[in-house]
Every structure is written in C-alpha cells, then in structure tokens.
C-alpha cells in the first residue's frame with residue numbers, strides 16, 4: 001500500500017507538499033498514479049473495507065480518497081488513551097477535534113426549532129473511529145423487508161437475510177467474555193451466529209457492574225423476554241451487546257485497524273487523506289442516460305487547487321449518509337430543483353438523491369456506551385391487542401404526511417413504500433420498535449436510561465444550497481413531523497420509567513431527576529420530547545436502494561441510476577431504518593458491495609470486458625485479510641496487553657464516563 005497524491009503541473013508539487021505534511025505515519029509513501037481501476041470516495045468505515053477487498057485482487061489498482069485526516073495525530077485517543085479504554089475517546093472526546101465534521105441540522109420545526117448537533121467521523125476509519133463501539137445486528141424481518149422493497153430487481157437476493165447475515169459475519173472475529181464478566185453481566189452468547197475470522201474484533205467490556213446483570217432481570221420482571229438469537233436476526237429483549245474492542249489489548253477495533261493497517265504493500269493500493277472529493281467527472285461522449293465516469297476531482301488544499309485522477313473501471317461513493325448524496329449533487333446528479341437552486345449544472349436527473357433520510361432519535365442520554373446493556377422492545381410487548389389500532393393510525397398519518405409534501409411523485413411513492421412496509425411487516429414483527437439503553441454513573445450519582453425510536457415515519461433529506469462543494473450540505477432529518485414518532489417514543493420513555501421502578505434495578509435508585517415526576521401527561525411528554533430529542537447517530541437512506549420510479553438512487557447492485565460505472569456503498573443505501581446500531585450493518589453493506597463488484601468483473605471477464613480474475617483463488621494478493629491481531633502489523637499501534645492492565649484501564653475509563661453522565665434516575669450510591 002502506498003500513500004500519496006496526484007496533481008497536474010504545479011498542482012502536483014503543491015499536492016505533494018501538503019501530503020508530506022499529512023501522511024507521515026503510514027509507510028511507504030510514493031506518488032500516486034494518474035489513473036486507477038477503482039476510485040473509492042471516502043476512507044471511512046465502508047470505504048476502507050471496499051478499498052481492502054478490491055485491492056486483494058493483484059491486478060486491480062485501487063485508490064481511496066478521504067477528506068479528513070489520516071488520524072495519526074489522534075491515534076492514541078481513537079484506540080486507547082494512556083490507561084483508558086477506547087470509549088474514553090468518545091467521552092474525552094474526539095468530537096472537538098478535526099476527526100468530526102461537526103454538522104448541525106437546520107432548525108427542526110417540530111423540535112422547538114433547535115439545530116441539533118450531527119456528529120460524523122472525518123478521517124481514516126470515518127465514524128467507526130469515533131463511535132460508541134456497540135456492535136449489534138439488525139433483525140431478519142427488516143432485512144428481508146429491504147429485499148422485498150426491491151421486487152424482482154436484478155441482484156435483490158444480495159439483500160436477503162441469508163446473504164446479508166453472511167456478509168456481516170465475514171467482517172468479524174468474536175471472542176466470548178471471561179467467566180467473571182459473563183456471570184456479573186448475565187451475558188449469554190451463541191457462537192454459531194458469530195464471525196470467527198473477520199478483520200473486526202467483537203467482544204464484551206473487560207469490566208462490568210452488578211447493575212448490568214440486574215438490567216436483564218428487571219426487564220424480564222416487566223415481562224420483556226430476551227431473545228436467544230440476538231445476532232442471528234431475532235432482535236428483541238434485553239442483552240449486554242458486544243463492542244468493537246480488540247480483547248488482546250483493549251483497543252478500539254475499527255475499519256482502519258481491521259481493514260487498512262494489516263495490509264502488506266502490494267503496489268496496487270493507495271490511500272490519500274486530506275483529499276476532499278469535489279465532483280465526479282463524466283465522459284461527455286457517453287450516452288446521456290448512461291453516463292460513464294472517467295475521473296474524480298478533489299482538492300488537497302481546501303479548494304485552492306483542483307487535482308484530478310482518472311478512473312478506468314468504477315467510482316465507488318462511500319462518503320457516508322451526508323457525504324455520498326452531497327458528492328452526487330455537486331457532480332450534477334440529483335433533483336432538478338435542488339441543483340438549479342444551488343447553481344449546479346444538471347448532468348443527470350435523479351430526484352431521489354438525498355431524500356428518504358431516516359434517523360434514530362432519542363431522549364434522555366446518548367452518552368451510554370459503557371456497559372452496552374440494551375433492550376429492543378417490540379410492538380407486541382408495547383401494544384399487545386392495541387396493535388391494530390396503532391397500525392391504522394400510522395397509515396392515516398403516513399398518507400397525511402405525504403399529502404403535505406411538494407416532492408417529486410417518485411420520491412413520495414418511495415416514502416409510501418418504505419413507511420407502509422415499516423407500518424405493516426416491521427411493526428407487526430418481533431423486531432424492536434424502541435431501543436432502551438442503560439447508563440451507569442458514580443461521580444454525580446445518576447444512572448440513565450435512554451429510549452430511542454428505531455423506525456421513524458418522519459423522513460427528511462440532505463441537500464445543497466451552494467455550488468461550492470466545500471460548503472456544508474443542508475441536513476434536515478425532519479424529526480417528529482409524523483406524530484406516530486412522538487407517540488411511540490413517548491411509550492418507550494414510559495417503559496424506561498417503569499424499568500427504573502422495577503426490581504432488582506430499582507433497589508439502587510431513589511428518584512427520577514430528568515425529566516422528573518412532573519412530566520406525566522401526554523402534553524408534558526410532547527413538550528419535553530420536543531425540547532430534548534437528539535440523534536442516536538444512526539442516519540441512513542439518503543441514497544436509498546429502491547426502484548428508480550420510487551425515488552431510488554441505487555439499484556440492488558448498488559449502481560447509481562443513469563450512470564454506467566458509479567456505485568454507492570455505505571450506510572446511505574440502506575432503504576429502511578434498522579433496529580440496531582448501524583456499524584455491523586455498514587460492514588455488511590461494504591463486504592457485500594465488494595462481493596458484488598468482484599463478481600461483476602469476473603462475469604464481464606467471461607465476456608471479454610475485463611482483464612482480471614477477482615474470483616480466482618490464486619488471484620488475491622498476500623494482503624488478504626484475517627482477524628485483527630492475528631497479524632503483527634497492528635502491534636505498533638496497540639498498547640501492551642495483560643489482565644491487570646486491562647481491568648484498570650476499563651475502571652479508569654468508567655470513572656470518566658460517569659463524570660459525563662446526566663440521567664433520569666438518581667441512584668442511592
């Protein structure tokens with residue numbers, strides 16, 4: 001692997017100077033080439049998976065362009081920090097550094113016109129470098145619902161549960177907890193559902209508390225039974241979830257440590273940080289309804305100079321739920337009105353770009369990533385016999401919401417398809433509608449319980465209002481526009497309150513501090529939800545995989561409609577908000593994307609259009625990936641391991657977490 005940059009003439013010199021200042025920790029570095037088979041836009045969570053998997057084919061050349069830092073400056077804080085565990089970086093926090101895009105939403109008219117902070121990772125590893133480490137999986141029924149939305153589209157089977165499950169498993173290596181942790185946290189697991197050879201490490205924290213075990217017991221006392229197959233697609237009930245932590249040294253396992261650092265230099269893969277992609281360039285002689293991308297434009301110096309790299313096979317957008325639609329829009333691919341208002345020339349009309357944005361939103365706390373004690377509460381547990389009435393109510397609201405919009409008819413059809421699938425198949429399934437998350441605290445004596453809505457009926461959008469690609473895109477998640485969202489979240493918060501009053505957890509609690517007992521009526525809850533709702537950091541669907549006539553942006557093979565050789569592969573393509581934290585699913589999307597692309601060129605080779613053989617067992621280079629920690633390559637970045645060190649590290653981290661916690665229950669301790 002090489003790191004470098006390409007520019008033309010003087011721009012090249014400028015570029016190399018900038019690169020020299022930014023890529024000091026990855027070796028060896030050379031100048032990058034003029035053209036590549038594949039150019040991946042965004043070296044975040046998904047982008048580094050795709051770069052690694054494509055570069056396993058020796059005769060593919062692959063370039064990843066990442067707008068953010070290479071992260072070296074923050075390396076210790078990302079992985080581990082002095083004696084602290086990786087989650088310390090979350091609280092300490094990387095959000096105040098250049099590793100965060102630090103976006104804000106536009107004022108949310110149904111949430112007191114607040115502009116809500118939208119943290120997103122910026123740098124190698126993307127959001128996986130700064131996230132809360134929960135490694136959870138979605139439910140079987142919602143993944144199959146995603147496939148069903150695609151009808152008989154070519155490639156739809158890539159998104160069946162069986163396929164997607166295999167892709168998620170491929171990304172991980174699971175290590176069970178120690179006996180002590182398993183007993184204290186009441187943790188169970190099923191090895192058959194877990195990956196055993198993937199690059200990302202999945203395990204449990206090295207330290208836990210009795211209250212974590214009581215979490216599961218209290219939920220059971222409320223009649224909320226736990227699934228025995230949480231990682232095999234049955235997402236309901238309470239559990240202590242796995243985290244993306246490497247148990248050999250208690251460092252963060254993320255796409256850089258798993259998919260980039262262990263790679264050998266085989267001369268066919270370059271990764272460039274601080275390279276902000278401004279637009280995709282198209283061959284003007286290609287058919288206007290099937291445009292061929294022939295280059296990618298980017299800047300290394302904040303727009304002062306533009307560099308161009310040529311593309312031989314494909315451009316793959318992995319710039320995330322905000323970045324991927326933004327790059328398409330600045331390339332002239334998107335809704336006509338948005339492009340015209342922003343002053344960007346229309347290249348290929350695609351009304352769905354940026355639409356169908358969905359996000360989990362929550363109340364109470366989102367700083368919860370300590371013990372990973374969570375619960376997914378499904379509609380049977382929440383509504384019992386009242387489910388039919390709720391479904392009717394939601395269907396009415398969906399129709400009213402659609403009537404109030406002025407969007408393209410296809411986008412509205414897509415909204416209806418997603419929302420109706422959610423209100424029927426998903427709402428009535430065993431999958432959680434609300435996630436409850438447990439937080440522990442000691443410095444201020446509080447613990448917290450968060451309720452997060454998993455399947456919002458309010459959809460928003462990402463768009464641009466400037467022709468300058470470096471200007472931030474506009475983020476409008478449209479929180480709480482459909483009142484069913486508020487109603488389900490309120491019911492989830494009532495469950496959180498009930499849980500705090502249920503033994504054995506309640507034995508260590510004395511009073512609810514936020515919002516406090518004065519919040520009782522529906523109106524009280526509505527007011528408080530509007531004042532306090534924030535994101536769970538799981539936005540998706542802004543380049544939704546749907547039929548084109550439903551405002552889809554990509555087809556089931558991840559190809560952007562109207563473009564011959566551009567795909568999107570990241571969290572933005574998932575068409576339905578999933579009942580899970582999004583990291584494992586994003587690894588699944590990226591692994592599946594790599595399979596699809598490699599298979600495509602194997603097939604084309606048989607028709608004479610490709611010179612490589614990605615499917616052949618002899619083709620992969622020596623950089624083929626195994627489990628992180630099984631190669632010596634990451635040792636330079638990791639702290640020494642050892643039982644004593646591990647425990648003290650986690651304990652110290654816990655203390656820091658507690659300092660940050662504010663919550664709805666005051667504890668006796």
Ligand SMILES: Cc1cc2nc3c(=O)[nH]c(=O)nc-3n(C[C@H](O)[C@H](O)[C@H](O)COP(=O)(O)OP(=O)(O)OC[C@H]3O[C@@H](n4cnc5c(N)ncnc54)[C@H](O)[C@@H]3O)c2cc1C
Nearest residue numbers: 042044045046067126127132133134277320323571581583
């Ligand atoms: C604060 C936070 C906490 C979270 N906690 C959890 C958790 O505990 N568990 C969990 O499962 N999920 C969690 N998530 C969600 C999860 O991390 C993300 O959904 C997932 O990482 C998204 O992956 P991605 O590849 O789609 O995007 P990203 O990982 O965000 O990658 C996109 C990359 O593209 C780059 N980019 C953008 N625009 C351009 C451009 N124009 N040119 C070049 N590069 C560009 C970005 O800098 C970034 O590196 C959290 C997310 C955040 C932000």
